[in-house]
Structure formats: structure tokens, C-alpha cells
Amino acid sequence: MIEQIITTTGRKGINIYKGMIDFSDFVKSIFTSFKSLRYLRFRSIYTIIINQTRFTGVDALAIVMIIALLLGGTVIIQALTSLPKFGVEGFLGNILVIIIARELGPLATALIVIARSGSAIATEIAVQKWSREILSMELMGIDTKLYIVFPRIVASILSILGLILIFDIVAFIGGYLISQTVVYIPMDVFGQTLIDSFTFKDIASTFFKSFMFGVTIPLICCYYGLKPNSKFEIPIYVSKAVIRTLFISIIVNIAVSTLFYLV
């Protein structure tokens, strides 16, 4: 029994290690491809960046705004009703900035992007590989890492940054309006409290998180999208892409928060 547990754990550990090596090789190959960036004509990836930004950013606006409104409302109602009980209602702005701007905004946006675009990227690439479109590109001398991965990273960084900013704004304004149905707080007081609570660190961490999510989400999803060797493996790798990107994004979120606020 113990032997079996050790064997299973050991095997899983080796598989994780092999996976990490394989992923690092993939990342290295992208850096190698970046050396040929100077040969790349921007016009060939311009459309991909525009389409990907539209899908990841613009098309996701509605769902991001609705979720921001609901989560913002919930947090603000909880804060407005609970803080006075502890006599710390003066920290309302700080609490909202900490919860919404620092953590909830970037993470919730990343989760929405993973669910919508991450799965779409992995599926699209897997299908392209299966139908030998990627092989065709390679045989035309097109560097697929540049043509497929690079535009998606650029589009994701732009989209996620935009979505996080919109999420925060909607969560604060919308949440405030929803909270008015439960408790009354003057708009100018609420606004001033928020402005006073924001620091440069908060803005810098938002930008840094956008960048990190914008890189990791398409990178991991492209990696798994390029993995399937047959049709039946496509859903397996798409599922892996979503779950592992989700896991890595939470770790990235913790790491960036630690870097900015703990160190």
C-alpha cells in the first residue's frame, strides 16, 4: 500500500518535472523565434492582433461588466454594512481598493479571459494542427511561434489591461449604485475615499498583473493547443489548458501581490 502510494506520487512528480522541462523548451523556442522578429512584416500579424483583441477584449466587455457590477455590489454592500460594526468605516476606501482593485479585478478578469479566450485559443490551435494548417505554415517558412503565439500575447496584454480597468471602474461605480438600495453614502464622500486610498503601487501592480496574465494565458493555452497529435486528444488538451492556466494565474496573482505589497 505505502509502496504503491510512493510509486504513484513519484511517477506524478516525474511527469510534472518532464512537463515543466517540455514547457520551458517551448518558451525557449519562442525566444529563439523572437530573434527573427526583425524579418517579420507586421502586416501579416496585424489582422490576428486586431481579431484576437476584439474577441478577447471587446466581445468580453458585456460579461466582464455584468460580473464586475455584481461582484462590486456584493463587496460594497458587505463593506458598508459590516465595517461600522467593527468601528472601522473610515477604512471603506482602503478595503474596496484592496479587494476590488488589487485582487478581485485582475483575478476575475483573468478567469473570464481564460474561460472565453484561453479555451478558444487552445481549441483553435489544436484544430489547426490536426488539419495540418500549422504544418503548411511551417513549410511556407512561416515561424509559427511568431505568427501564432506572439500576436495572441500582444492582444491578450492589451485586452486584459483594458478589461481590468473597466472591471474596476464598473465595480466601483456600479457597485456604489447597487449599494444605494441598501445603505446611503454620498457620492462625493465615496469617490473621495476611493481616490485617497489609491496609491501608485496599486496602479503599477494592475499594469504588472495585466502584463503577466497577458503573457501566461496565451502562452500556456498555445502550448497545450500545439500538443494534440490526433483528433481525440483535442478535448483532453483543451481541458488541461484551461485548468492549468487557471492554476498558474492564481499563483501569478499571489506572486505579484506578494512582490508589490509584502516585499
Added chain:
Amino acid sequence: MDGVILELQNITYRRDTVTLLDNVSFSLAKGDNVTIFGPEGSGLSSLFDIIIRGDANFEGDVLYNGSSIKSLGYFELMNYKKAVGYIHGDYGLMSNLSVEQNISLPLDYHSSMSASEIKKHVGQIIYDLNLDHCRKLRPFDLTRSEILKAAFGRAIAHDPDLLYIEHAFEDQCFLNIKSLIDVLTERSNRPDKSLVMITYYPQNFIDISDEFIMFFNGRIVFTGKKGDFWTSDNPYLVQYRTNSIEGPMIIL
């Protein structure tokens, strides 16, 4: 060697313990067209691995315009692939791009032509291949012959000196691809353009081929000129030509 665009020198290619190509040598002069054929499993797809894909794990050497492609670095290999036109049986058109975008893709990526020059050049290819009616359609909306024509248009967009076509005409109605055959025939008559046609149906390419090479079990079993294809009494060729199971090739 002057005047030779592609040369395979004593190629032996193994995967695991299986020998896929066994001491294969042939050369293709500039302006010549060769049709390579043979039954399934005879090594035709392995030629793709070493000539086109750039697999370097083989004995011997492959020369393109006199230079070995075996030792090419990452970027040189990209440039080599850019210089060779290639079409495979699955065609591999980008499913999210229209016919026009598919054909202009290699030019958009590599060429120094301006956008208007590319549009004009691609427009001419589309006209020559009789694809005007579907230039804005995506592969999903195309017939098999239109997909082949679009893939062909993409492969010749940058006017490569060597065109490598692998089983792309199988399962096609030749009446529907007449415009393509006309363009291919015209191209095959040019002294600076060469063609490697990999097929199971060599008789369809008698008019455009200068040379025929037959493979079996990873070895070349017949080499001959256009006239030899019908007249040679090579037992392998006779068995293939007559579509018979009786002969030196044991077909499972």
C-alpha cells in the same frame, strides 16, 4: 553540380529500427519535372521528411542548388522552406482566412512587395486559376477542386523555383481542375522551374513529367524518361502499371 536544383546523395533514413529509405540517390535538373510514385509504404512520405521538413537524422546528403540542407540552422532552414513551394494532400488552407488571404499569406509574411502589389499579384493568380467567384470565401465554403486550386495558388505565390506536390491531385476530378493543370503545364515548360510530383497515379502526369522514379520498400526500383513509362518491361513498373498483385512486389 551546375544546373541541378535538387540532389539526393546515398540517402539512408531510419526510424527506430525500420529502414524507410535505403541508399536512395537521384538528382533533378533545373527546369526538369519528376514524378515519383510507388505503392503505399514504399518511402514516398519519408522523402518529404528529408527534402521538405528538414529532418537531419539520415545518412547521405540532400543538396538544394548545390548547398547541403542537412546542416542548415534555424533561420537558414526557414529561408529554404520559404524558397520551395509545397502542397500536400490535406492542402492545409488556413480555415479562418479567405481564398485571397490564404494565397497572399506567404507574400504578406515574407515579401517586400507593397500591399497593392501583393493584391495585384494575387488577383492575377486567382484569375489564372479561375477562382474569382470564391476569392472572398473561406475553405469551409469551397469544393475540393477550389481548395486544391487555392492551395496551389498559395504555393506558387512567391514563384518558387522548386514545387513539391505530394498526393494533392488524388481524389480530384481532373475536369474541375483544368485551369490548374493549364497553369501547371505552362509552369513545367519554363526552363527555370522544377517540379517534384509525388503520386499514386503517375499516368496522370505523363504530359508534364520529364522523368519517372518508382520506389518500393524504400529503394528506387525504376528510373526512366517519359517514353519509358509505357514501354519499359521493368517488372516492378509492369506490375504497378497493370495494377496486378502478381509480380516482384508483395502487396499486403
